[in-house]
Amino acid sequence: MEVKIGVLHTPRELVLESAQTPAEVEQAVTEAMAKDSVLSLTDEKGRKVIIPISKVAYVEIADANPRPFGFTTR
Numbered sequence: 001m002e003v004k005i006g007v008l009h010t011p012r013e014l015v016l017e018s019a020q021t022p023a024e025v026e027q028a029v030t031e032a033m034a035k036d037s038v039l040s041l042t043d044e045k046g047r048k049v050i051i052p053i054s055k056v057a058y059v060e061i062a063d064a065n066p067r068p069f070g071f072t073t074r
Contacts, residue, residue, distance in 0.1 A: 001025070003041060006057035014051075016043040022061045029059050
């Protein structure tokens, strides 16, 4: 699953592939907002991303669809 995180005052967003479900990511964001703490997510390779929730502008959660390559008719 792909997670995009917009960070305040930063021109680029953070993009990570996570093995967590969309519900788990949403719960982590909601808990961080409720506690005014940090958002901590882990990507598929086991790397952690930790961001102060006060610096998060938005979080976009999307299922990672494999992109077709070559000449497909889908």
